Amino acid sequence: MGYYIGIDLGGTNIKAGVVNPEGKTIGKLSVKTNASRPMKEILVDMGQIALDVAASCALPISEISAIGIGSPGTPDNVSGQLIYATNLPFRNAPFRSVIGEMTGLPVYIDNDANCAAMAESVIGAAQGVADSVTITLGTGIGAGIIINHRIYSGFNQAGSEFGHTVIVVGGVLCSCGRKGCFESYASATGLIRMTQEAAAANPDSVINRLIAERNGKASAKTAFEAMREGDGTAAKLVDRYIEYLAEGLANVINAFMPEILVIGGGVCNEGEALLNPLLEKISDKTFFGPGVRKTEIRLAKLGNGAGIVGAAMMAKACYDDGLAG
Amino acid sequence: MGYYIGIDLGGTNIKAGVVNPEGKTIGKLSVKTNASRPMKEILVDMGQIALDVAASCALPISEISAIGIGSPGTPDNVSGQLIYATNLPFRNAPFRSVIGEMTGLPVYIDNDANCAAMAESVIGAAQGVADSVTITLGTGIGAGIIINHRIYSGFNQAGSEFGHTVIVVGGVLCSCGRKGCFESYASATGLIRMTQEAAAANPDSVINRLIAERNGKASAKTAFEAMREGDGTAAKLVDRYIEYLAEGLANVINAFMPEILVIGGGVCNEGEALLNPLLEKISDKTFFGPGVRKTEIRLAKLGNGAGIVGAAMMAKACYDDGLAG
Numbered sequence: 001m002g003y004y005i006g007i008d009l010g011g012t013n014i015k016a017g018v019v020n021p022e023g024k025t026i027g028k029l030s031v032k033t034n035a036s037r038p039m040k041e042i043l044v045d046m047g048q049i050a051l052d053v054a055a056s057c058a059l060p061i062s063e064i065s066a067i068g069i070g071s072p073g074t075p076d077n078v079s080g081q082l083i084y085a086t087n088l089p090f091r092n093a094p095f096r097s098v099i100g101e102m103t104g105l106p107v108y109i110d111n112d113a114n115c116a117a118m119a120e121s122v123i124g125a126a127q128g129v130a131d132s133v134t135i136t137l138g139t140g141i142g143a144g145i146i147i148n149h150r151i152y153s154g155f156n157q158a159g160s161e162f163g164h165t166v167i168v169v170g171g172v173l174c175s176c177g178r179k180g181c182f183e184s185y186a187s188a189t190g191l192i193r194m195t196q197e198a199a200a201a202n203p204d205s206v207i208n209r210l211i212a213e214r215n216g217k218a219s220a221k222t223a224f225e226a227m228r229e230g231d232g233t234a235a236k237l238v239d240r241y242i243e244y245l246a247e248g249l250a251n252v253i254n255a256f257m258p259e260i261l262v263i264g265g266g267v268c269n270e271g272e273a274l275l276n277p278l279l280e281k282i283s284d285k286t287f288f289g290p291g292v293r294k295t296e297i298r299l300a301k302l303g304n305g306a307g308i309v310g311a312a313m314m315a316k317a318c319y320d321d322g323l324a325g
Numbered sequence: 326m327g328y329y330i331g332i333d334l335g336g337t338n339i340k341a342g343v344v345n346p347e348g349k350t351i352g353k354l355s356v357k358t359n360a361s362r363p364m365k366e367i368l369v370d371m372g373q374i375a376l377d378v379a380a381s382c383a384l385p386i387s388e389i390s391a392i393g394i395g396s397p398g399t400p401d402n403v404s405g406q407l408i409y410a411t412n413l414p415f416r417n418a419p420f421r422s423v424i425g426e427m428t429g430l431p432v433y434i435d436n437d438a439n440c441a442a443m444a445e446s447v448i449g450a451a452q453g454v455a456d457s458v459t460i461t462l463g464t465g466i467g468a469g470i471i472i473n474h475r476i477y478s479g480f481n482q483a484g485s486e487f488g489h490t491v492i493v494v495g496g497v498l499c500s501c502g503r504k505g506c507f508e509s510y511a512s513a514t515g516l517i518r519m520t521q522e523a524a525a526a527n528p529d530s531v532i533n534r535l536i537a538e539r540n541g542k543a544s545a546k547t548a549f550e551a552m553r554e555g556d557g558t559a560a561k562l563v564d565r566y567i568e569y570l571a572e573g574l575a576n577v578i579n580a581f582m583p584e585i586l587v588i589g590g591g592v593c594n595e596g597e598a599l600l601n602p603l604l605e606k607i608s609d610k611t612f613f614g615p616g617v618r619k620t621e622i623r624l625a626k627l628g629n630g631a632g633i634v635g636a637a638m639m640a641k642a643c644y645d646d647g648l649a650g
Contacts, residue, residue, distance in 0.1 A: 074614045084614035092616060131480040152472060154582020155456040156618040164612065165576035169493050169569065178575075178610050244494065250503075251490035255580060257479020285503050287489065289399045289409035291417060293481040 003064050004315045005050050005105075008112065008307030009071045011035050011087045014042070016049040017305075018057045018064070019312035023123035027057035028308060039089050040098070047102030066106040066325055068315025069095055070115030070307050074158045077109050077318065080325070096325065106325025108318040114151045114160065115310030116302075117144025117262070122313045124301040126260040133258040134300065135162065135249065137265035140175075141183040145256065150317055163187065167247050182251075185244035188220035188267055195223045198237045206231035224270050242277050249278075250285035253295045264300025275299070328389050329640045330375050330430075333437065333632030334396040336360050336412045339367070341374040342630075343382045343389070344637035348448035352382035353633060364414050365423070372427030391431040391650055393640025394420055395440030395632050399483045402434050402643065405650070421650065431650025433643040439476045439485065440635030441627070442469025442587070447638045449626040451585040458583040459625065460487065460574065462590035465500075466508040470581065475642055488512065492572050507576075510569035513545035513592055520548045523562045531556035549595050567602050574603075575610030578620045589625025600624070 003026075008015040010033060017028035029049055033042060050067055054060075069075075073085025080096020082088075096107040110118075117134035126132035130149055136142040141163030145152045153159040163183035164176045171180025172193070184190050195218040199207045206226040211218050223241065226234030253261060267274060279297060288294050302309070318325060328351075333340040335358060342353035354374055358367060375392055379385070394400075398410025405421020421432040435443075442459035451457035455474055461467040466488030470477045478484040488508035489501045496505025497518070509515050520543040524532045531551040536543050548566065551559030578586060592599060604622060613619050627634070643650060 074617050083616045086614075129480075147472060147477060155454075155584035155620075156582055156613070158613060158617050159580060159582030161579040161612070164579045165490075166492055166572045166610070167494050169572050176612055247491045247494050251576075252580075254486040254489045255484060255577075257481055257484030259480035285491070287486070287501055288481070288483060289411075291408045292399050292483050295480075 001063060001065050003059060004312035004319075005053060005064055005067045006115075006308040006310065006312030006315065007046055007050060007067065007069045008115070008311055009033070009046065009069060009088075010112075010307075011072070014046055014049055015308055016053045017308035017312065018053055018059060019309055021316060023119070023309050023313055025305060025308055027053060029053045029056060035088055037089075039093050042088075043093065043095065043098040044102070046095070047099040050099060050103050061103060061105065064105055066108060066315040066319040067099060067103060068115070068311035068313070068318070069099070069107065069109045070112040070311035070314070071095075071109060072112055074156070075109040075111055076157060077323070080107060080109060082109060100325070106315075106319060108315045108323065108325050110151055110311070110314050111144070111153060111157065112307060113142035114144040114153055115314050116142065116306045117146050117310070118151055118314045118317070119302050119306035119310030120262045120300055121146040121149065123309060124306070125262040125298040129259045131256075131258045132260045132262060133252055133256055134262040134264065135252065136300070137187055137245070137263065137267045139187060139189050141187050151314060162248065162252055165248070165251065167244065167251065182244075182248035186241070186248050188265065190244070191220045191223065191241050191267065192218050194237060194241060198223070198233055202233040205233035207234055207237075220267055224273055227273070238273070239277065242274065243281060246278055246281035246285055249297070250282050253282070253286045258295055261295050261297045262300050263297065268299050326388060326390050328384060329637035329644075330378060330389055330392045331440075331633040331635065331637030331640065332371055332375060332392065332394045333440070333636055334358070334371065334394060334413075335437075335632075336397070339371055339374055340633055341378045342633035342637065343378055343384060344634055346641060348444070348634050348638055350630060350633055352378060354378045354381060360413055362414075364418050367413075368418065368420060368423040369427070371420070372424040375424060375428050375430075386428060386430065389430055391433060391640040391644040392424060392428060393440070393636035393638070393643070394424070394432065394434045395437040395636035395639070396434060397437055399481070400434040400436055401482060402648070405432055405434060407434060425650070431640075431644060433640045433648065433650050435476055435636070435639050436469070436478060436482065437632060438467035439469040439478055440639050441467065441631045442471050442635070443476055443639045443642070444627050444631040444635030445587045445625055446471040446474065448634060449631070450587045450623040454584045456581075456583045457585045457587060458577055458581055459587040459589065460577065461625070462512055462570070462588065462592045464512060464514050466512050476639060487573065487577055490573070490576065492569065492576065507573035511566070511573050513590065515569070516545045516548065516566050516592065517543050519562060519566060523548070523558055527558040530558035532559055532562075545592055546595075549598055552598070563598070564602065567599065568606060571603055571606035571610055574622070575607050578607070578611045583620055586620050586622045587625050588622065593624050
């Protein structure tokens with residue numbers, strides 16, 4: 001007893017790790033998801049990798065208290081099923097019954113972005129704090145809310161979709177069908193779109209040369225690189241991107257008032273070129289009366305391993321709370 | 326023991342009531358706030374009205390378990406002080422020490438919009454549900470979040486400011502200093518502003534006649550009235566208002582996924598002319614995967630009395646949780 005297995009289910013890999021109660025990963029394994037397979041085969045592989053990773057740490061299964069699964073899509077931690085996921089062949093996938101039967105352990109399930117937030121909360125940038133929000137700027141915008149050391153994602157476990165809150169009514173069409181979503185402006189994808197638009201509108205900009213050097217493709221770094229070369233168009237573009245990002249993050253703060261707001265994802269590698277103007281803009285958009293404590297903004301500490309740790313620590317929280325697994 | 330006193334502190338009146346554990350108000354009193362007085366006098370009057378309202382119900386003070394105060398501004402329920410309020414002369418106002426000393430009872434404090442949400446949660450439109458959000462469309466936009474039957478307002482009790490989340494980047498300047506806040510478009514004040522703008526831009530609209538009949542002043546009803554008279558400009562305006570409202574409410578749903586979203590305030594008196602198109606628009610802007618339970622939207626049930634009940638039930642929750650009062 002006392003150890004937890006975290007399984008990070010992705011479209012490409014199933015990763016599993018044994019995690020101690022303090023959030024330290026003591027061993028991990030990975031297998032291909034092979035997402036086009038029948039659902040049942042994937043579930044059985046998840047059960048097997050849980051058994052295997054415990055064995056790889058020379059731990060009898062009796063030393064494991066529970067298994068946590070971080071998955072894309074909408075989980076139902078009451079029934080132990082994954083109701084639905086966009087990129088995986090899952091409808092009401094019986095995670096708990098299949099993996100629980102194979103291992104004899106309680107099985108808990110939550111969304112992968114929520115598990116990432118849990119990991120930051122236990123051993124990352126928001127360690128030791130009761131209320132935090134973690135926002136990951138990637139292809140989309142992932143978000144997880146931690147309230148009183150527990151994941152909060154609404155009555156149906158489908159909440160914390162900050163990426164799909166509108167910041168520009170009538171704005172750019174989002175993949176979700178809404179227009180003007182935060183994700184359409186502040187994700188890496190949004191930045192790339194704006195970079196391409198700026199290049200087309202400003203043929204003399206350094207951005208165009210950088211795109212040409214990358215076989216015609218802009219990346220989320222292109223605008224920052226061109227700005228560092230002194231390009232005025234790029235500087236304006238970066239400022240506009242950070243403005244959108246600040247609007248969305250300020251919205252999160254004004255609504256949730258986390259003690260720490262964690263931001264992660266590749267864009268954050270830009271460091272102070274991103275963070276300094278971002279903090280200044282957020283400060284202008286958030287309101288704390290005199291004497292009211294302010295939300296602190298920090299960069300995420302954890303990388304790819306966060307999925308395993310977060311899933312394991314989510315399981316620990318559920319287990320400690322006595323939830324049926 | 327077992328009864329609670331709720332005090333609803335407003336800029337005009339201090340209202341107090343004795344409330345039973347089920348949320349039923351069994352007696353109430355009101356005195357003028359006289360907000361320009363020194364802070365201490367207002368606090369003493371609040372302590373006195375608590376004693377008086379218990380006496381008016383023929384209840385010895387020993388029958389009261391705790392006092393709850395719903396106040397504008399940012400409370401600190403740990404120290405028992407009101408840190409700050411915009412329209413009252415309060416900085417670090419020692420509610421707990423003054424009123425606690427006068428009554429010998431535990432004193433808890435929260436924001437008035439949060440208390441209104443608590444009241445809807447206990448005896449109103451969200452009765453019996455663990456997670457709900459109540460949004461009140463008035464001069465501004467008030468909001469309160471209930472998670473697991475408890476008020477959630479962030480680590481500093483300053484959260485749930487949905488009114489000051491931006492839905493139109495670079496939009497109309499808000500009283501808070503941001504541009505494009507939800508409140509600037511979806512509050513009664515926002516509707517009145519848009520009504521005046523529509524009148525000025527469309528001299529032939531019925532809106533102008535209605536404004537003239539009201540001594541040159543538009544109200545939040547004007548656009549709906551003109552629409553009922555068949556005015557095309559008004560119909561477009563109402564549609565635009567409901568569109569903004571739907572965007573902001575859909576943002577609340579996508580972020581919080583409450584089981585029930587309660588909306589209240591004068592605009593809701595428009596009934597189906599507001600609600601039917603609103604529900605349709607929100608449905609287009611919120612996303613639930615197949616099989617995922619949906620947030621239900623309901624009209625607020627409670628009116629002015631919600632402040633007293635909510636403050637009392639907030640106190641009950643704090644008392645039941647064993648918080649220091």
